[in-house]
Amino acid sequence: MAYVRWSRYLLPTWKEEPAEAEIPSHRLMLRAGLIRKVASGVYEFLPFGYRALKKVERIVREEMDAIGALEMKLPVLQPEELWRRTGRWEDFGPEMFKLTDRKGQGFALGPTHEEIITELAAREISSWRDMPLVLYQIGEKYRDEIRPRFGVMRAREFLMKDAYSFHVTWTSLEETYRDMYIAYSRIFTRCGLVFKAVEAPTGVMGGNISHEFMAIADTGEDEIALCASCGYAANRLVAHTEPPSPPPGEERPMELVATPNVRTVEELVSFLGVNPAQIVKTFLYVGREGAMAVLVRGDQELEETKLFQAKGDPTLRRVDDPEEAERLSGAPFGFLGPIGLSVPIWADEAVRDLPTAVVGANKSGYHYIGAKAGRDFRVDRYLDLHQARDGDPCGHCGTPLRIRKGIEVGQIFQLGTKYSEALGATFLDRDGEEKPIIMGCYGIGVSRILGAVIEQHHDEEGIIWPLEIAPFQVLIAVLRPDIGAQMELAERLAMTLDQQGLEVLLDDRDRSPGEKFHDAKLIGIPVLLVIGPKALKRGVVDAERRRDGAKTTFAAAEEAVVRGVREFLRSELI
RNA sequence: CGGGGCGUAGCGCAGCCUGGUAGCGCACCUGCUUUGGGAGCAGGGGGUCCCCGGUUCAAAUCCGGGCGCCCCGACCA
Numbered sequence: 001m002a003y004v005r006w007s008r009y010l011l012p013t014w015k016e017e018p019a020e021a022e023i024p025s026h027r028l029m030l031r032a033g034l035i036r037k038v039a040s041g042v043y044e045f046l047p048f049g050y051r052a053l054k055k056v057e058r059i060v061r062e063e064m065d066a067i068g069a070l071e072m073k074l075p076v077l078q079p080e081e082l083w084r085r086t087g088r089w090e091d092f093g094p095e096m097f098k099l100t101d102r103k104g105q106g107f108a109l110g111p112t113h114e115e116i117i118t119e120l121a122a123r124e125i126s127s128w129r130d131m132p133l134v135l136y137q138i139g140e141k142y143r144d145e146i147r148p149r150f151g152v153m154r155a156r157e158f159l160m161k162d163a164y165s166f167h168v169t170w171t172s173l174e175e176t177y178r179d180m181y182i183a184y185s186r187i188f189t190r191c192g193l194v195f196k197a198v199e200a201p202t203g204v205m206g207g208n209i210s211h212e213f214m215a216i217a218d219t220g221e222d223e224i225a226l227c228a229s230c231g232y233a234a235n236r237l238v239a240h241t242e243p244p245s246p247p248p249g250e251e252r253p254m255e256l257v258a259t260p261n262v263r264t265v266e267e268l269v270s271f272l273g274v275n276p277a278q279i280v281k282t283f284l285y286v287g288r289e290g291a292m293a294v295l296v297r298g299d300q301e302l303e304e305t306k307l308f309q310a311k312g313d314p315t316l317r318r319v320d321d322p323e324e325a326e327r328l329s330g331a332p333f334g335f336l337g338p339i340g341l342s343v344p345i346w347a348d349e350a351v352r353d354l355p356t357a358v359v360g361a362n363k364s365g366y367h368y369i370g371a372k373a374g375r376d377f378r379v380d381r382y383l384d385l386h387q388a389r390d391g392d393p394c395g396h397c398g399t400p401l402r403i404r405k406g407i408e409v410g411q412i413f414q415l416g417t418k419y420s421e422a423l424g425a426t427f428l429d430r431d432g433e434e435k436p437i438i439m440g441c442y443g444i445g446v447s448r449i450l451g452a453v454i455e456q457h458h459d460e461e462g463i464i465w466p467l468e469i470a471p472f473q474v475l476i477a478v479l480r481p482d483i484g485a486q487m488e489l490a491e492r493l494a495m496t497l498d499q500q501g502l503e504v505l506l507d508d509r510d511r512s513p514g515e516k517f518h519d520a521k522l523i524g525i526p527v528l529l530v531i532g533p534k535a536l537k538r539g540v541v542d543a544e545r546r547r548d549g550a551k552t553t554f555a556a557a558e559e560a561v562v563r564g565v566r567e568f569l570r571s572e573l574i
Numbered sequence: 575c576g577g578g579g580c581g582u583a584g585c586g587c588a589g590c591c592u593g594g595u596a597g598c599g600c601a602c603c604u605g606c607u608u609u610g611g612g613a614g615c616a617g618g619g620g621g622u623c624c625c626c627g628g629u630u631c632a633a634a635u636c637c638g639g640g641c642g643c644c645c646c647g648a649c650c651a
Binding site for chain 1: 575580584585586587599600601608609610611612613642643644645647648649650651
């Protein structure tokens with residue numbers, strides 16, 4: 001028998017809400033028996049949940065294979081030495097699970113696999129003839145998240161598809177990147193997700209161009225900026241918006257004023273009677289190239305990600321130690337300013353347009369008023385460094401941007417040569433010249449997709465599986481499994497549906513009808529067939545569609561039911 | 575790492591303030607009844623009260639320390 005009997009299956013459902021779960025997907029994954037927690041951010045997938053996970057995996061695999069990517073398997077356990085060579089042993093830092101073997105050798109549980117795959121490429125790729133090459137795997141990743149949360153959404157052990165591409169030219173990388181972009185779009189569409197591809201920061205991965213695929217959901221942890229007019233879409237952290245127009249004010253000579261104990265923008269506003277937009281905030285940063293200062297307007301927030309992206313220095317950090325700040329600028333926090341600083345100064349574009357500004361005097365208890373960029377202080381580089389806000393004008397067309405929340409289900413990167421250079425992955429080009437391999441990498445959070453799908457597809461009563469990743473397509477509820485005729489009919493139908501390629505879960509548990517109906521809603525199988533007394537008396541089975549609750553009746557015969565179910569499911573196909 | 579909350583049966587919780595027999599609902603087991611939207615009756619099983627230490631004649635309860643879990647923030651492919 002190929003169909004599954006619930007009475008012989010491990011599918012424990014909960015009537016009550018688990019106290020530990022907050023968002024719908026997490027609650028439902030626990031209640032509907034998909035997962036159980038072992039430790040914070042570590043989960044077991046029970047048979048029902050694993051079926052859904054495998055469905056997602058299958059879609060990913062099919063679409064990867066379709067663009068010629070080659071599936072393989074890389075180790076989870078990776079030597080420390082390899083990670084040191086790219087500098088990421090430090091860059092990833094405490095987020096890596098680290099361990100030591102009995103001989104004292106350091107290892108990490110792989111949070112990602114660029115190092116290991118690049119070393120493989122260094123060994124196995126030697127000629128331009130070997131490329132382009134795209135390799136991928138689906139496997140566990142380990143990250144010691146600061147705060148695991150929301151079940152599988154931010155777990156410490158999670159299933160990820162990661163792919164890596166190797167190229168002779170940038171053009172070739174761009175082609176594969178485009179293929180991946182399209183494949184990703186197909187994958188998320190097949191999973192039933194409403195998503196958006198957005199321009200993304202590259203973080204510790206490095207590289208230049210990157211897109212994230214965001215499943216739209218209010219419970220998402222990421223924010224995306226969308227332009228309804230020109231289609232611009234970006235992670236809020238890097239969303240480019242036009243600098244705001246300058247506040248009113250006339251150019252005038254700079255003047256030192258006493259501002260005892262006036263430190264914050266709000267305090268300056270009330271003390272000096274100025275507009276927050278007329279104030280310039282100064283931040284100090286230290287990186288591997290030394291200290292620098294960063295300026296933004298008082299009514300705006302500094303977007304650190306934009307700074308990191310522009311600077312390309314993962315060691316860059318905000319100076320938050322008062323003594324260090326005083327040593328660099330001569331003044332305590334609250335009185336920092338750009339005037340007289342010897343370190344490089346970067347500023348948000350809006351600072352350039354200020355006719356008159358209030359800045360810290362680098363002297364405790366004093367600010368300058370009437371300061372002007374270029375005249376009174378030097379700015380080495382102007383760029384977009386302010387945080388994008390809902391309603392800010394789009395950096396491309398000026399239309400107000402909308403900020404929405406999303407769940408990052410995938411990200412693709414044009415890495416370039418960061419890893420190949422660090423690990424000596426080179427090849428000989430046609431002209432005999434040795435060059436570093438140009439690389440791309442492409443990740444999908446497979447287990448996270450499951451959470452995102454449920455986040456988008458559920459109602460008050462439970463999960464509503466999209467057809468293609470539903471653990472079963474048909475649930476048959478036998479109201480009286482103790483009555484032989486009902487079970488016989490149910491088994492006959494289950495067998496037939498199975499032979500027709502439909503996956504069937506047969507609820508033959510000794511439970512009350514009410515319980516079976518409620519569990520049916522909870523576990524969210526697309527079609528429910530009900531075998532009860534009506535089936536025997538009137539020769540019909542009732543059918544109910546989970547998505548919209550539509551009900552219908554089929555004649556209680558194999559052919560009629562198969563035909564009916566297929567017809568009933570037709571509207572589910574995307 | 576900062577702030578908040580929680581840890582008592584599989585799940586949800588009460589008991590703790592004011593120390594003295596460990597409880598409730600659901601779930602589970604047995605029997606009978608019931609059977610189309612989370613049934614009824616009767617009987618029953620299940621606990622290192624997170625851990626360690628202290629106070630006390632006596633600690634789930636008071637005190638100290640630790641651990642775990644959840645939420646908010648900071649952080650993050």
